[in-house]
Amino acid sequence: MPKTNPSAGEKAIVVEGGVSALSRRKFLSYASVLSGLLVGASACDKDDNPSTSTVNLGSGDLGILNYAYALEQLEAAFYTKVISSQYSGITSAETALLTDIRDHEIAHREFFKTALSSNAIPALEVDFSSINFGSKDSVLATAKAFEDLGVSAYNGAGKLITSPDYLVLAGKIVSVEARHAAYIRDLISNGSFADGTVVDANGLDKSRTPAEVLAIASTYLKTKINANNLPTS
Amino acid sequence: MNLHHIFGVLEKSDPEVYQRMDTRRKALQRFAGIGRSLSLTALPFALGSLFQKSYAGTRNITDTPVEILNYALTLEYLESEFYKAGIAVGAALVPAGAPTNAIGTISAHETAHVAFLTAAIKAAGGTPANKPVFDFTAKGTFATVFTSYDTFLAVAQTFEDTGVRAYKGRAAELVKGGDLLTAALNIHSVEARHASHIRQMRKANNFGDVKPWITLKTSGIGSAAVQASYDGEENTKQANIEITNINSTSISANAASEAFDEGLTKDQVLAIVKNFIV
Numbered sequence: 383m384p385k386t387n388p389s390a391g392e393k394a395i396v397v398e399g400g401v402s403a404l405s406r407r408k409f410l411s412y413a414s415v416l417s418g419l420l421v422g423a424s425a426c427d428k429d430d431n432p433s434t435s436t437v438n439l440g441s442g443d444l445g446i447l448n449y450a451y452a453l454e455q456l457e458a459a460f461y462t463k464v465i466s467s468q469y470s471g472i473t474s475a476e477t478a479l480l481t482d483i484r485d486h487e488i489a490h491r492e493f494f495k496t497a498l499s500s501n502a503i504p505a506l507e508v509d510f511s512s513i514n515f516g517s518k519d520s521v522l523a524t525a526k527a528f529e530d531l532g533v534s535a536y537n538g539a540g541k542l543i544t545s546p547d548y549l550v551l552a553g554k555i556v557s558v559e560a561r562h563a564a565y566i567r568d569l570i571s572n573g574s575f576a577d578g579t580v581v582d583a584n585g586l587d588k589s590r591t592p593a594e595v596l597a598i599a600s601t602y603l604k605t606k607i608n609a610n611n612l613p614t615s
Numbered sequence: 616m617n618l619h620h621i622f623g624v625l626e627k628s629d630p631e632v633y634q635r636m637d638t639r640r641k642a643l644q645r646f647a648g649i650g651r652s653l654s655l656t657a658l659p660f661a662l663g664s665l666f667q668k669s670y671a672g673t674r675n676i677t678d679t680p681v682e683i684l685n686y687a688l689t690l691e692y693l694e695s696e697f698y699k700a701g702i703a704v705g706a707a708l709v710p711a712g713a714p715t716n717a718i719g720t721i722s723a724h725e726t727a728h729v730a731f732l733t734a735a736i737k738a739a740g741g742t743p744a745n746k747p748v749f750d751f752t753a754k755g756t757f758a759t760v761f762t763s764y765d766t767f768l769a770v771a772q773t774f775e776d777t778g779v780r781a782y783k784g785r786a787a788e789l790v791k792g793g794d795l796l797t798a799a800l801n802i803h804s805v806e807a808r809h810a811s812h813i814r815q816m817r818k819a820n821n822f823g824d825v826k827p828w829i830t831l832k833t834s835g836i837g838s839a840a841v842q843a844s845y846d847g848e849e850n851t852k853q854a855n856i857e858i859t860n861i862n863s864t865s866i867s868a869n870a871a872s873e874a875f876d877e878g879l880t881k882d883q884v885l886a887i888v889k890n891f892i893v
Contacts, residue, residue: 482828489871564809568811575808585727
């Protein structure tokens with residue numbers, strides 16, 4: 383696949399807000415070129431004219447890895463903001479563990495970026511306008527939604543992966559997301575780490591399809607995600 | 616859900632379904648398409664019928680999935696019997712209120728896992744493994760397991776962290792395993808939720824300086840006997856990519872090790888579990 387991604391210097395535009403007109407234009411043009419190539423290569427759809435703010439995840443295992451990369455970008459950006467503008471009344475223990483979570487999500491994001499290399503989707507632009515970062519309730523409710531979403535996303539993506547190595551990597555990450563989810567849930571309400579809203583009568587956690595996950599995640603993303611080429615079974 | 620409809624759809628989509636199963640992968644795929652909303656009572660019938668029709672005379676094909684399910688069942692027996700015994704002691708062991716509620720929640724999940732796996736094994740035409748006779752003191756190593764809340768939670772943490780690692784360690788064998796893989800993943804993440812909570816309980820009681828996640832290979836438990844459940848967790852390299860300070864970030868080795876849980880092989884897990892079996 384041709385290298386169509388922005389250079390390292392231009393990837394700094396990820397963070398929400400403060401994007402210069404120039405870098406934003408470059409970002410959009412890169413995104414456009416990439417999604418055009420991916421759509422063209424997989425579907426040969428000459429009529430396709432993707433929106434300039436759409437990123438195509440691609441197909442096969444690489445598409446699933448890009449899907450995971452997209453979710454980790456979202457989580458990492460969220461916790462980066464949580465730590466840089468902490469909610470009122472935060473305790474030192476909460477700061478320490480939320481900083482850990484931020485670092486875990488950054489580690490996941492950077493891992494996928496490095497592993498995908500030239501196949502990686504560009505940096506996504508997030509939209510956290512619905513979150514009040516000064517409010518503990520708002521931050522933790524969003525964190526809970528993101529962590530439960532992440533767990534269900536990896537659980538649902540497992541059967542779409544064809545490489546045993548990638549499956550094991552997803553497994554190594556999903557249990558850490560579940561540890562996060564349980565911690566955040568207990569912060570909100572002690573004992574809710576695995577309550578009936580996420581675990582069913584058979585003792586099974588939730589799994590969601592990429593379409594279900596992205597429908598929820600899109601609330602927090604300015605960049606549109608095209609998952610049409612992902613495997614579905 | 617109408618089971619006749621499921622069989623009908625399967626035969627319609629693949630009329631030669633009963634002649635086509637010649638690989639392990641296809642054996643696994645027989646679990647695919649069984650709706651996850653299928654109730655537990657319906658599960659054995661649906662899966663069992665498929666397997667009996669599909670694998671008569673080709674028993675080896677189903678060995679892998681059934682063997683993995685029985686492996687998981689043995690671990691779930693370990694956990695469910697452990698929590699049952701702890702709850703039976705009552706408030707003298709686990710304080711009333713939030714602690715008892717949490718252990719009750721976890722216990723109910725482990726019991727549900729036993730029932731789910733037993734049903735799935737029978738459905739696949741296999742024989743569920745017998746429930747072992749357990750010695751939760753590990754031959755005296757944890758002599759106070761049912762008299763000391765501290766020891767009880769230490770063993771609970773070890774079981775949950777080991778359970779997470781055990782499921783993960785067999786994931787590669789279930790690749791493209793359809794709904795069977797999904798079910799295993801859905802149990803795996805519940806075990807991780809349990810582990811996170813037990814660790815918070817231990818921290819809150821000053822039983823151990825642990826976080827909800829595993830830092831390097833530290834157990835936070837004052838017994839070398841549990842170390843085998845943590846060895847290997849200090850790994851900071853994934854797919855040959857060093858995570859510590861990756862891409863000029865300031866990700867510490869601690870965070871790099873915490874960010875990825877590591878699997879354990881079947882032999883490693885059985886060596887750990889063996890200590891708790893009479």
